[in-house]
Amino acid sequence: MGAENQSLQTVLGQFPAEAGSLIPILQSVQAHLGYISAQAVCEIAQALRLTESQVYGVASFYAQFRFTPPARHGICVCLGTACHVRGGERLMENLQRELGAAMGTSTSDGRFDLDRVACLGCCALSPVVKVDSDIYSSVTTMKLKGIVNGYE
Amino acid sequence: MKLTIDGAELSARDGSSVLDAAQQNDIYIPHLCSHPELSPYGGCRLCLVEVDGMPGCPPACTTQAREGMVVHTKTDAVRSLRCEVLQLMLSEHPASCLVCPESAECASYQGTIRKVGVTTGCRYCPKDSVCELQAAAKSVGVTELTLPTSYRDLPVESGEEFYDRDYNLCIFCARCVRICQEQRQAAVLSFRQRGHLTTIGPAFEMSHRDAGCEFCGACVSVCPTGALSEKGRKWAGAAERLAPSVCMLCSQQCDIQAVVVKDHVVATLPPGDPRGTGGELCVKGRFCLADLANHPDRLRVPTVQTAEGCEEVDWDRATAAVAEKLRGIPGARIAIYASPDLLLEDLVTLRRLADNVLHTDNVTTTAIAPESGELLSRSFASPGLDALASSPCIVSLFFNGNYAYSPTTLAIKRAVNKGARYFQIGWLRDPTSRFASRRVTPKPGQEAALVRDLIKVVSGRASDSADLADIAEALRAAERTTFLLGMGVACLPEATELLAAIDKIAELKRGAVVAPHPHANLLGLVAALRPKPREDVERLVRNGKIDALWIIGESPFEKRPPVNVVIYQNTFPPPEQLAADVVLPAASWCEVTGSLAVAHGQWRLKTVQAAVRPPGLARQDWEIFAKALEAMGARDVGTPSAEELSALAKDAQRAAAALLAGHQVHGSAPAPAEEDARHVLVREVNPHRFRGLNLADYIEGMARLTPEETLLVNPQDAAELGVRDGDSLTVTAGGQSRPYPVRLDRKVAPARLYLLSSSGGDMVSPVRVGVR
Ligand code: SF4
Ligand code: SF4
Ligand code: SF4
Ligand code: FES
Ligand code: FES
Numbered sequence: 001m002g003a004e005n006q007s008l009q010t011v012l013g014q015f016p017a018e019a020g021s022l023i024p025i026l027q028s029v030q031a032h033l034g035y036i037s038a039q040a041v042c043e044i045a046q047a048l049r050l051t052e053s054q055v056y057g058v059a060s061f062y063a064q065f066r067f068t069p070p071a072r073h074g075i076c077v078c079l080g081t082a083c084h085v086r087g088g089e090r091l092m093e094n095l096q097r098e099l100g101a102a103m104g105t106s107t108s109d110g111r112f113d114l115d116r117v118a119c120l121g122c123c124a125l126s127p128v129v130k131v132d133s134d135i136y137s138s139v140t141t142m143k144l145k146g147i148v149n150g151y152e
Numbered sequence: 153m154k155l156t157i158d159g160a161e162l163s164a165r166d167g168s169s170v171l172d173a174a175q176q177n178d179i180y181i182p183h184l185c186s187h188p189e190l191s192p193y194g195g196c197r198l199c200l201v202e203v204d205g206m207p208g209c210p211p212a213c214t215t216q217a218r219e220g221m222v223v224h225t226k227t228d229a230v231r232s233l234r235c236e237v238l239q240l241m242l243s244e245h246p247a248s249c250l251v252c253p254e255s256a257e258c259a260s261y262q263g264t265i266r267k268v269g270v271t272t273g274c275r276y277c278p279k280d281s282v283c284e285l286q287a288a289a290k291s292v293g294v295t296e297l298t299l300p301t302s303y304r305d306l307p308v309e310s311g312e313e314f315y316d317r318d319y320n321l322c323i324f325c326a327r328c329v330r331i332c333q334e335q336r337q338a339a340v341l342s343f344r345q346r347g348h349l350t351t352i353g354p355a356f357e358m359s360h361r362d363a364g365c366e367f368c369g370a371c372v373s374v375c376p377t378g379a380l381s382e383k384g385r386k387w388a389g390a391a392e393r394l395a396p397s398v399c400m401l402c403s404q405q406c407d408i409q410a411v412v413v414k415d416h417v418v419a420t421l422p423p424g425d426p427r428g429t430g431g432e433l434c435v436k437g438r439f440c441l442a443d444l445a446n447h448p449d450r451l452r453v454p455t456v457q458t459a460e461g462c463e464e465v466d467w468d469r470a471t472a473a474v475a476e477k478l479r480g481i482p483g484a485r486i487a488i489y490a491s492p493d494l495l496l497e498d499l500v501t502l503r504r505l506a507d508n509v510l511h512t513d514n515v516t517t518t519a520i521a522p523e524s525g526e527l528l529s530r531s532f533a534s535p536g537l538d539a540l541a542s543s544p545c546i547v548s549l550f551f552n553g554n555y556a557y558s559p560t561t562l563a564i565k566r567a568v569n570k571g572a573r574y575f576q577i578g579w580l581r582d583p584t585s586r587f588a589s590r591r592v593t594p595k596p597g598q599e600a601a602l603v604r605d606l607i608k609v610v611s612g613r614a615s616d617s618a619d620l621a622d623i624a625e626a627l628r629a630a631e632r633t634t635f636l637l638g639m640g641v642a643c644l645p646e647a648t649e650l651l652a653a654i655d656k657i658a659e660l661k662r663g664a665v666v667a668p669h670p671h672a673n674l675l676g677l678v679a680a681l682r683p684k685p686r687e688d689v690e691r692l693v694r695n696g697k698i699d700a701l702w703i704i705g706e707s708p709f710e711k712r713p714p715v716n717v718v719i720y721q722n723t724f725p726p727p728e729q730l731a732a733d734v735v736l737p738a739a740s741w742c743e744v745t746g747s748l749a750v751a752h753g754q755w756r757l758k759t760v761q762a763a764v765r766p767p768g769l770a771r772q773d774w775e776i777f778a779k780a781l782e783a784m785g786a787r788d789v790g791t792p793s794a795e796e797l798s799a800l801a802k803d804a805q806r807a808a809a810a811l812l813a814g815h816q817v818h819g820s821a822p823a824p825a826e827e828d829a830r831h832v833l834v835r836e837v838n839p840h841r842f843r844g845l846n847l848a849d850y851i852e853g854m855a856r857l858t859p860e861e862t863l864l865v866n867p868q869d870a871a872e873l874g875v876r877d878g879d880s881l882t883v884t885a886g887g888q889s890r891p892y893p894v895r896l897d898r899k900v901a902p903a904r905l906y907l908l909s910s911s912g913g914d915m916v917s918p919v920r921v922g923v924r
Contacts, residue, residue, distance in 0.1 A: 041355055049586055050339070053363055056355030057342025067356070 007032045008040055012047045019048055026059050034070040071106040071113040073151045075099075076130040080119025083127040087140075091127055092116065094141050098148065111152070155221040164217050171199055171212035174225060181225050182234060182288045184376050185325035186213035189428060190334060196325050197237045198288060201225045209233055234292050241323050242289070243299040245377070249280055250289045251296055277321065277378040278386045284376030284427075285323060306351070312360055313853035314439045315372045315382050319352060322379040328352065328371035331428065337565045338583060340365045361857065362898050366583055367435035368558065373421065374428035383853075384442055385411070388418040394426060395763035399437035400493055400672035400741045401842055403531070403751035404559050406437050410742050410763040417442050417742045417764055434558035435857065436840065436847065441741060443851045444842060445764075449724055451737035452768025467769065471776075471783035473734050477717045478700055478784070483511030487689050487698045490681055491705025491722075491843045492519040492671035495746035495760060496800070498773035499673070499680035500792040502704070505777045506681075509784045514698070515681050516689040518706040518844070519671050521837075524642040526651055531637075531667035532675050532808045534752045537563045539664040545630030546574045547623065549606075549650075551638030553582040554899060555857050556839060557668045560636065573630070575623045577606070578638065579834045579918075580906060581899040589626070592619045593901045596832045599918050603646045610653040633657065637667040640836055643918070669751070670839035676749035679804035703730075704738070704773060706844030721776060724845050738773050739766035741842070746774070747797060755801035829920040831869075831905055833883060838908040846910065864897040864906040873923060881905075884922035 011028045015021035022044070029040050036059055045052045059065045077083075077092045092103060101107045101114050120128050125137030129147065136147050154163050157179055164173035169192060174181050185196040194214035201212045204222040209230055212223075224230065242250065277283065309317040329341045329352060340363045344351050354363030372380045391411045399406040399420070411419040411426070420441045422432045454470035455462050465473070478486065488506055490499065506515050520528060540546065540563040553561040561583045568574050568587040576588040585591055594602040605617035609624040627633055635654050641647055658665055677683065686708070692698050693713050700717035703709075703726075711729040712718060720732035723740045743766040750756040766772070771779075778789045840847045840858045848855040863881055865873070875881055875894050882891045883905065892907070900906045905921070 038356055051364060051586065052355040052358070053342040053353075054333075054339050057344055060345045061343070 004033060004037065004039065005043075008043045012043065017047055017049070019050060022048060022050070022055065022058055023062075026055075026065055030065055035066045035068055037067075037069075068106060069110070071110050073111065073132050074113045074115065074130075075148075076115045076117045076120075078118075078120050078126070078128040078130070079116045080123065080126075082119070082123035086126045088127040090141065091129060091139055091144060094144060095148075098145075112148075153217065153219050155217055155219065155223065157223045158225055168217045169213055170201060170203070170210075170215045170217045170221070170223055173217040174212065174223075179225060180291065181212050182291050183213055184284060184288055184323060185327060187327050187331075187374055187428060188425070189374070190327060190330045193326055193330065196241070196323065198234055198292075200230055200233050200237070202227050202230055231292075235294065238289055238292050238294050239297065239299050241285070242294065242297055243301050244304060245285065245321060245323060246277075246303065247289075247297065247301075249277060249283075250286060250294065278381035279375075279378035280389075282390050283378060310383075313856050314367050314384070314435065315369065315380055316386070317353075318379055318381075320379075321377045322352065323377055324350065324352075325376060327374040327376065327428070328380060331370045331374050336366065336368050336370050336562075337569075337587075338364055338366050338368070341371065364581075364583065366558065366561075367439060367555065367853070367857070368433060369421075369435075369438040370428070373426070376427075382419060382439070384439065385413075385418040388413050391418075391426065394421075395742075396423065396761065397742055397763050398672075398748065398758060398760045399433065399441060400748070400760075401436040401440065401670075401847075402434075402556060402839070403669045403671060403674065404557060405672060405748055405751060405758055406433055406559060408433065408437055408441070410442075412763055415764050417445050432559060432562065435555045435853075437558075440847055440851050440854060444723075444847070445740045445742050447724070447850050449850070450740070450767055450770070451723060451725055451735065452770055454737060454769060455735045457731075457733045467771070467779055468783075470734060470736060471779045474719055474736075474780050475783040477719070477733060478510065481699045481717070484514070485697065485699040486510050486512040487514040487516070487693060487701050488512065489689075489701070489703045489706060489708065490515060490517050490677060490683070492517055492674040492677045493705060493741075493843045494673060494677065494773050495744055495748060496673065496676045496680060496757070496797055497746035497792050498744075498777070499677055500796055500800075501774040501777040501781075501789075503680055504786075504789075505781055509781055509786055514684060514689050514692065516683045516686045517674075517677055517681075518686055518708045519674055519677070520683065520686060521642070522685070522687055523647070524639060524669075526648065527637060527639065527642045527667055528669060528674065529808050530651065530655075530665050531669050532678075532752060532804075534666045535664050536666065536752045539634050540564060540636065540666055541567055543567055543632055543634035543664070544572050545626050545633040546572055546636060547627075547633060548574070548576050548578065548584065548636035549638065550578045550640030550644075551576075551582075551636050552578065552580055552640065552836060553584055554580060555854075556670075558583075560666070560668055564636070573626045575626065577602075578640070579901065579904055581901075590619075590622055592623075593904070594918075596830065596903055596920055599644075599832075600646065603644055603650060607646065607650055607653045610650075610657050612657070627657070631661065633661055633663040635663065635665045637665060639667075639669060639839065640834075641667075643835075666752075670841060673748045673751075675751055675804060675808070676747075676800075678807045679749060679755075679800040682803070682807050703732075706841075721773065722843055722845070723770070724850070736776050737766075737768065737770035738776065738843075739770050743770070744772045746772075749800070749804065755804050757797065829884075829922045831903055831921055831923050832918050833885065833905045833907060833921040834918045835907045835909045838910060840908075858908055859893075859895060860908050860910045861892060862907070863892040863894050864900045865894050866900045866902045866904065867896045867898060868902050870894065870896050882924040884924070885919050889924075 015025050025044055029036055041052050041055045045055045077088055079088045099107050099112055103114055103116055106113045122128055127139050129136045129139045153166055157174055162177045164176050171181055171186055181199050183199040185193045192214045194211045199212040200209040202209055202224040304320050306319050332341045333339045340354055341352055372382055393412045395410045395412055397408050397410045399408050407423045408420045409423055410417040422429045453464045456465050456473045506512050537559055564574055564584045565587050573589050574587055575590050577592045605615040605620055608615040609620045696714055698715055701715050702719040704721045710727050712731045718732045719734045720726040721736040721738050723738050726732045742763040745762045747757040747759050750758055781789045838860050846860055848858055848860055877896050879894045880891045881894050882889050
């Protein structure tokens, strides 16, 4: 709590206290903490003289902001056209079942965030799965298990 | 400005939108999101029109009307577009009320195909027959649904205070979001997420109360559909009439209108268009008044205690009993406690009763505590809200604007929007906190030091308090400063000194003092009755010098004191242990006619007109006094004349001054602090009362917002102490311990415990306490 508060105050100190700073502050908080916590919303609101509802309303409008702490690893299944055609959807279904987490959420043990992406720019290697910054190409359901097991 | 609408050359006011221009000329364009009190939004797309020279069909509400513009509101293109828009809206909105073939009969005769002994019919929407979506569908001519329907299946939010929310009925017109933001400036509601996931509400899963909702009901008033509905009048249907009235729950005396259905007040609204003027009222004026009048526990019949027990009687027997019981008791041995929520007519009649028949001058009120006299006399002299709204610098001291005094909190918000600097010194966050340039909460153990520093700052002497540095700066710079004083100031041991310093600067800088208080007609009471100091009368009672008590409203006694006769006159039954001999049922706020003295500034009267009749045999207080006068042999008892009332003007100032002299004013002595205790207990006398009755006892929502004798604890503290809502904490101070129920409240600062105390008089300064 204390550390979080400190980095919040540092971030808030870097921007002028006006409503226009809201988005840059949100981005910076997310970069520092990995997500926008309830406390962050509260502190940002106080600093900018907005209400928490206003801050949350703006933040939740943009898909880039998340409100739960990031998991240790992020799995991204590509569902761009090429990957979709070559079974990306099936990979996603599989992962959801295996990990017990819906798309856009985290596993309850905080191990994985499960997300989709619309083309990673390497369609020739489709279907593609990205874990953290590692790219896995021509993934099959068989391969998927091994990939997942490689991350703790 | 001249323009052509549907072929007719018309004129419209400059700055109008096309929708306004049409409305000014009685041309109806269907619209839903637009609202006269709100900025244009252009969200519902129902008001589409065609304008020569403009591509497509622009919304009339966001299109500026211009000289020479040619507008078509009824072309086929526009009609079919509107139809489509409505169809889209209705595909997600349960709409059987619009398309059910039975709907016409259903409205007048709720038929049923089953053999049951009750009328049924689909009463699923509380706005049925007053819904703007229904009206729009009718005018556009939608009679069947052409698109497949879907139901959002969101849970109905009915667990919070005063209003329910069923967002399945919501059409996302954003009126609620905008009114909360633009008018009330509470900004509790936001659109969350986007696309088909959009919902309306506060941040995360926060409750409205935690998000700072003031329960002003503005959002409920403007909602065009049944999405937002008042719990209290959910199925009451359309208003039969709107009666202008006045809220009598505090010194602001807000104008209201009573919504009357079948001779009952089912709701109260701010004046103006019932479908939504901005929220000027506080939760009490908006949501409590009707419940207070309609409560099943209201007194309806006089009762007299006889050898056989308690007997219901008519007025002749009741007043005969009063006369009988008081016969032979010398005036000096009779005491009267009057309520500051009585009208002037009541008070003047009471004065006659006391002077001419009972011959007593032991007339008093619990509303003036020894500590508060000084503050109240300033409140009477204050220029009122105008001073606040136009002030470039405002300092509020221990003022609590939560669930109360909303004209005052709104005036502050508006002043700040116009550039005023606002400083808040106090214990709690309230609706004005977000508007403060600086908030100062005294640190535990430093309260007195802060007040002493403040006195220095206010009197222009040097102080080295960093907390007050920018307040000092602003006071020097501002040409005028308005001080907003809460009743809590009276609790400070240094109250006298602080008030004197404030008086001086207010005089010097043409500033002003504003001090709202919880009573509707305290100035009227002071002028009409010239009450004795409360503590003097109480001493007489304690010392056995009083034989008979007549209590109208506020009672200082929970238990019967050592007297022979207790007469109790109020809207609700007396505390059982008071063991009243005679109980007289009085009329409530919406059942009385007469006048209130405006609470501040020049002597002015405000008229109050009864909206409905009192229940059962209950009567307005002056009538009860008049009946008693007659029973005791007085003749020619009429209502007080207008001259009599205006003659009080002279008395008012004198009486207010006498009030000060009568109460040898002193702040209360600081309570002994608990050594090395970390928490500070702050007590405020519960201001949420009517005729002495705690609103929380009669109104469920208030029991949750303003619970009496309950510790409000900051959630962080609660986590550290390991307590949750409803648990109990034992507070120790000066060797005494007492357990209190706990309620978590984000408005309370860490290390503070806040308590609304029930006892009317004993104000207590903040004290450090031990907590277990
Ligand atoms: S009741 Fe008033 S403060 Fe609360 S959400 Fe509605 S408009 Fe906002
Ligand atoms: S709740 Fe009512 S006012 Fe608010 S957006 Fe929905 S329909 Fe409009
Ligand atoms: S501010 Fe006072 S008078 Fe106005 S609505 Fe609230 S309680 Fe009634
Ligand atoms: S579609 Fe998956 S990488 Fe392009
Ligand atoms: S009324 Fe014009 S868009 Fe809603």
